[in-house]
Amino acid sequence: MAHVALLIVLFPLLGFALVLFNGSELSERGAGIVATTAVFGSFVATLVTFYLYLHHETAVTIHLFNWISAGTLQVPAGLYVDPLALTMCLFVTGISTLIHLYSMGYMAGDRDVCKFFLYLNLFVFSMLVLVLSDNLLQTFVGWEGVGACSYWLVSYYFDRDSAASAGKKAFLYNRVGDIGLLAAMFLLFNHLHTLTYTTIFSLASTLSPTTATLIVLALLLAATGKSAQIPLFNWLPDAMEGPTPVSALIHAATMVTAGVFLLVRMSPVLALSANGRATIAVIGGLTAFVAATIATAQKDIKKVLAFSTVSQIGYMVLAVGVGAYGAALFLMIAHAFFKALLFLGSGSVIHSLHGEQDMRRMGGLAKYLPLTFPTFLIGWLTISGVPPLAGFWAKGAVLTSLYALNKALYALGLLTAILTAYYMTRLFVLTFRGNERFRESFHGEPHESPWVMTVPLVILAALSVLGGLLDLPWLHQHTLETFLSPSFATTAVVAQSSGLQISLAVADVIAAVIGLLAAFSLWRDRHENPRLEKSFFEQVWHWDDAYDATIGRPLTSLAAFSGTVIEERVIDAAVMGSASRMRRSSEGLSKLQSGFVRHYALAMVLGVAVIVVYLVAKVGS
Amino acid sequence: MNVPAAWYLVLAALLFGVGCFGFLTRRSAIIMFMCIELMLNAVNLTFVSFARTLSDVGGQVSVFFVMVVAAAEVTVGLGIVVAVFRRRTSTSVDELSELKG
């Protein structure tokens, strides 16, 4: 099992190396095939590991080597294969394979396709390192790797200003989150002298409640950065600037799930702090709701999906906050299926219209896209929570846990469910029904995408339909929940009467139907936003403006002040010119390097003189 | 009573200083090289003076090795001087300042 588990990580690395070193010789198709095969190999290795795990039924730590060994800091590099890591790996590698396959069609003819696949493989590798790591530091390496890759991929079209600045924004927001992870690591190491998960878990009970709360809050900060939660959620919609398969990869399988994963992984620490968990739940609930409202007003098809991701991740964080880890994971998997489906479907739509992303210039595409349309239909119904698709069960699991633990959060969740159905229906109607508005700007016939793009759509559609089977509420054994339970510290036990369960399910369905009907009635024959949405939601609750007003603008004016007043007289020498200062001192030093051998000898003699003077002073004292 | 070794030590230190100063101020490679020989001889004198005070032959043997090294160094050093200045009319090291920065 150890060797197979190692293969999970090594395959993408191998693909990365192959593409890196043969980049100039590989055709773009060749690079695609190599990269896709590598990730597929990783998926197969995961399946084998999974099979082996089912026979052993114990979590395994695979020690690779002693990475850092300095005094009390002992960090081995290793893999920790437990149900949580396996589950993550399964859907990360599986969905990544499909996205790789899809990219071969989507990116065909783009420049630097090799580089694209290079980053893609590295991305998957980093995510697997993150997930399979047996200690926090190694997770951090993967965490940073994912961040760096997302930066490269988001600013892939770096000659577009918006793409470059979106990349930077993603990077900066992530850095803020990283501080959280670093702080958590320092705190843990300071108190427990270890960064290895299993040791942390066994020692966690020795942490004082205050420390535990601090650690949980630091972890939450980390998660808000990576998983795009309030207050650091803004980068994710901007990250749409990258190519669509990248969006799918970031949103569905990797990256954004990392934050939730981290929280779930640290569940034994979370268990120690009720306040910390409550904060998590509130942040998650708020994000889910706020992002959903924003999604109702976006014009760009990918922006809607982006905010929908933020909202769905909010659900997961909410579930983690109330201790329903199983439900969070269930939603994560279901979300991976249907969000990948929706993104790839939207990519197919954009592809058919040669890059058009504005929904106002779409409409009536159903008949042109015979495969994309039905699969997208399934995706839409799944995320809206229509039974018996995966979304219904997953969201149901979250909402059921919420109902038992906190009625207010449950109400918020249900409201968000209505909004979800609403904005997704709006998106669907604007894209596939109604008049063919694209005729105004697009000349020619939209065409269906090639098979490499549609096959992943079909597979993902099938998964979205069947995903609910993972955790049906009336199967008490052999469900995802029981499979995962060894990885969780404590699971919120939600023992509820089947009658209540059924009525909750009915409530979910009603929420979905309300959203669907509202959207249908509103958007059947219009395509412009009403006033309220336009002014507030479309502008992301003025979130960027708020940052701009509270942090950006004061800083700008302060900068202007210092630029005109302070800088010239005071700071110029110290701060602003530190680079040029360094260059100047460098030039000064290099003048000493005059080429005259007697100057060099003089420098030596003066050096000796300093030594002698020091020694005389030492002896004299 | 004979002159103490200390006098010779001071003499050696002064000789070392003269050699050192010559190395820094003379421009001919050959004369700079001679100055290094002066410095080595100052060292030899120091060794011998210490050998006398310590009544130990080790210092004298050290001088022997310093001389061997000096001979080897001179052979190679003058070889380099010849190789470098064969086609020139002066041996000034200040002309060798192409490499810098």
Place this chain on the structure above:
Amino acid sequence: MIAYAFPSLAVFVVCALMTLGGALGVLLVRNPVHAALSLILSLFGVALGFLAQQADFLAAVEIIVYAGAIVVLFLFVIMFLGIDRHSHREVEPLAGQRFLAALGVGIVVLGVIALIASSHWVSGVPSVSTNGVPLAPGSGNITQIGDAVFTTYLIAFEATGALLLIAVIGAVNLARKERPRVGEEVA
């Protein structure tokens, strides 16, 4: 005032005059040939210092090896390059070099003398390498040195072999006129 034996005092004064005078000659004269001759003077002074301090063998070697071989080699190269007419008496081209050199060297020399003096000129224990046997005068000196070279300093003596080997290879390689071209290579 301690009265020192006149012969030793005279020897020291002569030795000091020869040594420093020769050294200053190297420093000051224009003609490289004269510099080499000044060097010989200085080396004779050092040899005198050796003689005065019971290093008879070394005094002989100093004159044979240094004055006889090394300085002759210097003279040979000076003649060979034909630079005996040239001198560097003009102004020092490197600004501040002389002043800084004098300052640095002055500090080093005075500092070292001060440091030696602070330790009362010597602080080691006598006769370590000869196991308590004091320095022998006259021809006994040669025996003692020979003994030490083949026992305590055996490895050092062997290492000088490698040193001279390099000197041979290096000098031959440096003095060779032009290197042969690739065509001459044989397998």
Place this chain on the structure above:
Amino acid sequence: MTLHVPAINYLALLPFLLVTAAALKLLMLTALMRRRIATSLATWTAVVAGLAVLGTTLVQWYELDRYGSSVTAAGAIVYDPFGVLMTAGIAVSLILAVLNGHDWQRREGIVGAEYQMLVLLAAGGAILMAQANDLIIVFLGLEILSIALYCLIAFNRRRQASAESAMKYFLLGGFAAAIFIYGVALTYGATGTTNLTNIAYFLGSNHLLHPGLLLAGGGLMLVAFVFKVEAAPFHFWAPDVYEGEPTPLSGAHASIVWAGAFAALVRIMVVALGSQQSTWRPLFFGLIVASIATGALLTIQQSNAKRLLAYASVTQSGFVLLGIWAGTASGVAATTFYVVTYGPVVLATFAIVGLVSGPGDSDHALTRYQGLSRRNPWLAASLAVLLLSQLGVPFTTGFDAKFGVLAATLDAGNVWGAVVAMMGAAVAAFAYLRWTTTLYADVDETLAPLVVPWATRVVVGFGVLTTVVVGVDPGLITSISSHATLLFQ
């Protein structure tokens, strides 16, 4: 009278004897054969000698493991794991330097075995320094090493730059050697012996009330070593000499010379003068700060690859000195690790530098590296890895080495040294990264790929593999170097 020739452990001396014998064999062949001997024959002789030394060190290591360390040949040679490990490092560097030289000779059309002979003897000098237990032996090893280098630097007499750098290195080297031996003389006066063991014993059993003489000796001896390892302000020769000398030799400076000089420095400072630690530590601190600051500042504006690497090694040597500053077992182990792992990296870097410069070996502008990734993707990637290793990126030996010395120096209480070192590393990072990005810069026209000869392939491959494999799993070398403690520590 009878002469009591001291007992000699020939196994301990075998590495030195092997390289000298190989050089002698080449000399004999040159003298006896009518035509110039083939470069490949000379190369293989030297490589086999290097491999034999490596094999010998392996045997020595196991023998030492079983029977413990000792001194031999009347206490002049020390036979301990530290010396053996340094010798092994020198042997590896020797092999790589010879292979570098092989391709260089091919490019320049130079035949003959002089290069190999001199490199072998230089390695012999370094080995002697690493094993020396007597200041006279250290001096002789230093001179064997230096004189061989003087000849090697002047080797390519077609190039004016080569002659200039030989002259500079020779004059300054002779000057430094004179200062060193004066220091030895003063130390001799202070302790009555030149034997390191005896010095340590003398200082251990006597408390010097007036240590002025000893300190003057120690201070002057220090100068020669920091001159050899390019520590500021004794580093001025380095960029000029690196630029002018044949490129395969530039690698030898920071590998073979470093190993010898640092080994001797460790022995003198930690073993012989360990009791004076409180005095020499501030001196080392000054050297560390000066080296790291000067090196880092000067690398950032260099546009010549070889000069840049010369300044970079000034910084690196500041880092190594951090380990000696600590003077503890872990400090010595970190120093050893640093020196032994830095050699292959720097030699592989210079192998690529020589290759990119092409015939003539004179144009080392960084602009030549533009778009190397298009011409030779593997070569560019290797160079990137090597540069990142010198920068100290995690998962390379550079990181582990820097981490080791920093940890050791922090353990010994040198917080400021560590701070300066990290700031210096950050500044120097700019130069390495600029070079690395040059490799991947877009160029308008793509030149034909460089042909990489087999010897360069071996050197680069070995360097990259070492830095990555050992970098990812430094356990083996770390444990070896922490076992390589000094005999009298």
